[in-house]
Amino acid sequence: MEVATPRKRSRLPSDPSASSSNAAETPRTANRGNPKVSRACDFCKSRKTKCSGNQPCARCKARGKPCRYDSAYTRGRPPTPPRSASHPYPEGSPLAPPSEEELVVSHIDPPLRVSTAPSRASPELGMAEIEGQILDPTSSPTFLHRAWKKLLSQGTESWSDNAKRAAESQPLTMAGDSPLPEADEATRLQLPSPSESRMLLDLYFDVCIATYRFLHRPAVERWLVVVEHNIKEGLPVWHEIGRPRAAIVLVALAIAISHHEKSETIGGVDRTSSLGDVLFGVAGRLTENETGHPKLESAQARLVQVIYLLITSRFNRAWYVFGNTLQIISAIGLHRRGQSKRQNVSGDYIHSQYRMRTFWTAYILDNYLGVILGRPRHFHDDDIDQDYPDCVHDEDMGSSEPCEPPEEDEGDYHIEALIYHAKIAQMIGSISREVYTIKPIPHQERIDAAYRHVQRIHEWRASLPLHLGSVRPSTLIVSFRRQAIVLKLAYSHAIMHASRLFILGGTDSNPIQQPYVEGCIAAAKTVLKCVDQLAKDGPIFHAFWWTHYVTFCSLLVVYVFEIQQRRLGRPILGATDPRTNLLELAEKCQQHLALATASNSPSRRYAVILEEFRSAATSQQARLEIDPALHNPIETVECGTVDGQLGAQPTHLDVVGPVGETPMLDFDLLDSWQTTDWLQLDSSAFWPHPDYDDVSAGWSDLAGWSL
Template sequence: MVQFYFDNCVVTYRCLHQATVVQWAEALLTNVETARPWHYEVGHARASIIITILAIVTLRQDKIRNNGTSDVSHMCALGDAFFCLATSLTDVETGLPTLASAQARILHVLYLLQTTRMNQAWYVFGGLVPIVSALGLHRQSSFKHRTGGPHTPRDDFILTQCRKRTFWVCYTIDKYLAVVFGRPRLYHDDDINQGFPDCINDEDMTTEGKADTEPSIDCHVDSLIAHAKLAQLIDRISREVYSVKKVPKRERLASAQRLGLELHEWNRSLPSHLGTVRIRSLIPPFRRQASALKLAYCHAIMHANRPFLLGAASLSAAQRNRVSSVVSGTKDLPDMSPLASNAPRTMTLQDSISECLGAAKVALELVDSMSPDGALFHAFWWTPYVTFCALAVVYVWEIQQQQFPGFDKQGGDHPATTNHAGLSSRDRLQGLLELAQRCQRHLSQSTSADSPSHRYSVILEELRKEAKLQGGARPVENSSTNVVHAAEEIAASAMLADGMPPGMSQDFYGGNSGVAGGTFVGGTIFDAWQTRDWMDLDSSAFGPYPDFIHGPMLPLLNDLGEPAFQPSPQI
């Protein structure tokens, strides 16, 4: 089971040392065979780590066996039993926290994320951060400790590497949870000076340092480091592009394009087995890592550029046609940066939109290719979220396209919107829409009816219908009604898929949300959308919200859609 965990369950969140975990597992097995307590001579935290690994492995094997088609609440019954036992062990920990205390809770968070208990994972993660801070994992060791003073033993090399790995795994999870939930980040780069772990595989480490016989081969830790560096860029995008302060749109666009250049540089710096080698030619562990990083890169590009989709109305018909041409010809992410073309020019709004749509297309193609492979499709807890982001980008662009003067809703095109190959804007868009609809089916079929992913699917279906209706001959002002009514219906059904209390939908879809940053020009239901509204859309599958958690009409639900508490009969 431990071997399966490291071979099939670990992708980029590699915070444990495999040989050490094997020793803990053997000690735990001995305790079971001799009828001793689980934690005997191992400790509560280490025992919890082993048992949580069993929970994760059990869940993963069930998902692969059923290809994700079964209800998650039935699939993870045995895994939940292991998980409850694991949390009971950490609950009774006493004394000062240890590195294993933090690692155990990281695994708890990952199990909850994989079982779609997103809010519970958020709360557990909130308890993990103080432990990591108390251990000082966010800081480099002191000079005396680092150099091994006369009375201070030099650190165990394996322990030092695991401290660094643990912190950067925690950091990466923090940045992605913040984006998925649309909530503030818990770690701030100004407080951190911890270095990245060394690029060395577990089997090549000793307590004294790197093994003398260390071979020069591809390293599994490369993906952890690359993902952490990407998380740093995600943090800066969220802070600068999505700032709640009053920032002119031009400054937001400049920030997005500057950070976009850094994203391209990050991609170019990847080791060959994570960046340039064809994914299908890699061994399974590296295939998962490369797929995860490619999906994360696509998300980062979309995250940086999607607010500017709503500025497409300011583009000419020829510029919109060039955007469609770039996207239709995309086999990999289009690099619109000046470095890519060796041209001394600045990026434009057209470039930003092209990159966003290109990233959405590549992400959807990757999800579509992963869908038949259950082992790969279920390897990442945030695959449904990235799929949701990409689909939202495609549908918003389609709605925008329908309103452009040169776009013929009945199938024809203005000459300016037809390329030399004779393909119209509609023809080029149709292929992307067919891909989007396939991925939307993957999203709806791979999750249970009560999961956030299903809520994503419901929201996307309303967007898809809206995009389709925009193609008909009807006034734009009526178009928002269907979306608003659908959102209210979803909220009334207690799914919380729209992420707002009843009565606020009009503000979200067509009114003044009160968020600084300025609106975009256009003729669609997104006219009044502002930059931060994209974050609201991201978090729309989650609740509760403080304005209505005590409302009489909507019960407070847990992540499985069940009542979180039963009211007293006297109330």
């Protein structure tokens, strides 16, 4: 199948009116170069491209687009854009701009004072079109594509070529993922010994799944006995128990095998020789060949497959299998409280409890995959009325009720972690909708939403049971220790998700936000300390796919915060400065992340993207030491909003040194940073591979500009 390649963006023709006006410039005007444009049209503003400032502007005129100035202007009274001297729109043309009376400016953001710093808009020579977007060198998409290019260049030439060819030959639902061995449900399987298989099941339930407890342990153990008997007798692996249950057993073993392999070696394993892949391949065939109406085990069999695909870094296949899983969950009504009665499901207590557990596990994954991959959620809270499951141990469940009804002070329950994880996952979805909405809402609404959610997260933290919130994880048994670490990371991630928009603000002029900035940095530090300890304990850190993502978010917060501090003229004062220790911890964790797994995994991509931020955060310190004049505080605007974004604008900051010896990421990126750019960075490791051969000229232009 042919894939359309991006077109190279040609340079726009110069405006004849500009040429004629240049001839008449006074020497003083000529020395200033291009005149400053105080307002860009809506089209140029949405693309973050340079605008000529007249109406119609050069870009809209060249494209035949209507040139309008309807978006909010927050720097005082909006200036009326001058009419273009050449090629005006014909009177009555549908492309003609509205009259001055028709121009209505919506005051979305509160007014603020701005500095008189010169515009740092990038020259149009650096424009490029990448995957249908018109980008300039300071836009975050362009920067991220450069990081992708660096990722490819760090491997061998054959690696990038082979990866590209392999992706083009793979099915759409697996493109870019590591291949799986060919398998069929009739494949002759060789399971580990019975004792090893039970050890693997213990590993699955105690360590691998943490909070995702949607399988009934005694039932899975019984199914394993049947599967082993079928293999021994040469019968179909699903004989007597059905395809979904057999698939559940095989994938549970595959997850434990993969986890064990990763925890034994740094950098992952050779996937082609993994028994886990073979077991997963057979399980996949079993679910594909399933017949009849869907049932609870149909959803569980696919949900456990999603977890295996995630821990083996096959995110593309995981996304599509998860989509099919959600369709089955909706079809059998797991999201509804009374659906089981309408479907005449028996009053089996175990069955009803695992309907709830299966749904809430899928709900958690839906919220987190949405932010990790940068894609919309499937579940909507308004459509859900499912109860949380009861706090009861698997072995205490009876067919009609718990064998021993739990009492308040009876003990700790593994299922509590699932319930609390679902609650904080709901907050993550709510934060994404309210704080990071793509709708043009007043920025103050984003801030107010962040305040509310930070408070809710603190209340969630205070409500945790002792063994999940207050007790040191190292003192707990393995299963509870893993759950406590997961919820600790979930709490820190939620705090960062809600409050990181404040770290680009000038807290001196808005002290109300200072505690939120400190809380965000403290949350990032908590994650990094936890990750560093996990890495010291052994390679087990490399087996946790979600931990890699939270580490990435934490490092982004640390580096962006450090860049902002230096933009505000606050250099690190020495080895005793707390920021020094934080940066050292961040660099160690970035190394852990880079070593987490194979070179084509999201973790490796995270590390390459982070390197651009780390370079920008650390290189400027050297410059401040060389040039003491830069220790003076930089003049900033009053903390407020610029184009809908909280921030403070520097009057001068340039990266010194020739191109190629300075970080590709410049401080200018933060000048135009939007709140929604955080979500773009969250999912940056999962962008499609750009075709560098076809945009090589565009990259050459971009590389020629010192950002």
